[in-house]
């Protein structure tokens with residue numbers, strides 16, 4: 001079975017633009033439109049956030065979008081319903097990102113099965129630690145051909161980065177600095193040193209940089225050191241501007257690419 | 259059956275360290291060092307000296323004559339309310355701040371519900387000359403004003419948590435986010451037996467002094483170290499963990515954990531986690547927690563800010579599922595009645611949290627020769643405005 005994430009990185013080893021959005025935000029049924037608009041505007045890879053009441057790794061923007069999405073009635077079941085026919089409309093790689101508790105309540109195997117069925121390619125669960133994944137869930141993810149994407153940070157020791165690399169498939173999510181999502185201070189010099197250190201490790205999997213990437217400058221800076229970068233909070237903010245969803249998406253992505 | 263944490267950080271299926279990678283180095287540093295540091299002779303020396311001369315330990319085990327008479331049994335109160343800062347919380351903050359210093363940390367963060375843990379943290383930071391930031395839910399800031407004032411007086415910065423239900427759960431989220439953003443110089447002093455491994459075990463060890471003393475004190479007073487019942491209220495579960503700790507492997511001692519039922523267990527406004535909760539992940543730990551079918555964490559309710567938490571420590575989840583501890587609960591109203599009863603029978607004004615433990619005395623059906631030890635986790639000064647209002651003592 002082909003995995004769209006692997007194909008993407010094989011075809012496009014540099015400059016990958018990945019965008020995160022919270023499912024069910026701004027409106028419950030925007031999921032499909034957001035996906036299709038992002039693809040139309042040339043985004044390469046999408047992370048669909050499954051909203052959680054207590055998103056520990058997220059800053060105020062994604063917290064707020066999650067609260068709205070939950071109020072709108074977003075659930076994992078609802079999201080799978082919305083994605084039911086998505087593969088008839090687009091082949092853009094899709095990664096689901098969320099916290100472990102809602103997935104546990106849905107049932108991890110049922111979740112993997114359903115994700116595979118609708119055509120999801122990968123999963124990010126920041127609070128599922130590596131060893132727990134390897135012990136309990138790795139077989140399941142492999143059975144359903146889902147890429148498991150792990151985070152690394154500037155504080156992750158080299159040996160652990162190698163271990164994470166060996167259990168990953170797809171790509172490695174390089175958190176740019178010690179922070180929750182949504183910081184816009186730019187990429188510190190320390191981050192550059194860390195990016196270069198990781199680049200020098202010649203890992204098996206491509207790295208994509210996320211957290212704090214919010215404009216053309218930070219996107220391009222990140223792309224110098226990795227296969228691409230992920231924009232999250234800045235995009236979620238852009239969706240709150242006045243104007244139609246498609247206009248907001250178009251102008252935001254243009255501001256990054258052009 | 260073991261009731262102690264295993265080498266992977268679990269109590270049965272509960273516990274573990276479900277933290278994002280950003281926190282892994284911090285939690286791992288703590289995991290690798292906590293037992294070694296706690297066992298060092300100079301650590302123990304410093305800890306014991308502070309517990310004795312600064313906190314005022316051992317706290318008395320007081321035989322409560324009029325309460326005993328009323329319930330026709332032998333009731334002892336473990337007087338954690340007499341500790342410096344007015345609750346058991348300081349047993350833990352002294353231990354953790356000494357650990358933080360040995361790990362070379364300069365900045366201390368904490369979450370707080372009732373403000374007792376925040377005050378205890380601010381106190382030890384003043385003592386050690388460390389910067390202190392306390393996260394507290396906006397609602398709790400209002401209902402526990404005296405403790406907010408104390409923290410400020412002690413030099414701590416109190417930061418309002420304005421997300422979610424604006425109570426303890428959200429204060430904990432904010433503290434964890436702070437730690438993610440400040441991974442190198444900051445130490446997070448968690449206030450209960452919750453959070454990722456090794457916190458539940460570490461906090462339980464620092465609170466275990468409670469049951470260590472109860473054993474010695476009962477031997478002296480009753481000629482036995484083993485009471486019939488040990489009763490404690492449970493928010494996150496630290497005072498209960500401390501009171502139970504040295505009795506976990508004494509099956510003849512009945513352990514009674516009392517949760518806050520709020521306006522009634524099934525009223526929709528409750529914090530009785532063992533009954534209302536399901537297996538899941540909260541604040542980095544697998545445990546029982548109150549949540550929706552979809553796994554969204556729900557807002558608990560209790561009149562007592564210290565019990566207003568949607569989860570319970572993994573040790574307690576294990577004690578509940580294994581049946582080792584018996585879980586009871588008390589409503590707001592029952593707790594308030596217990597406050598007045600203790601005040602009028604023994605001249606002791608308890609904290610609202612502790613009053614939940616007192617409230618189940620009748621239900622224990624203890625016999626005249628039974629020994630009931632109730633952990634009086636804190637004093638009621640911080641709750642006076644609630645008491646005045648409720649009992650109408652504020653009317654002219």
Ligand SMILES: Cc1ncc(COP(=O)(O)O)c(C=O)c1O
Pocket residue numbers: 345346371372373374375449450451491492493494495496497498563564565609611612635636637
């Ligand atoms: C006096 C008192 N008792 C009990 C608690 C509940 O915490 P735990 O269950 O960790 O003992 C608190 C928490 O603030 C408290 O202040």
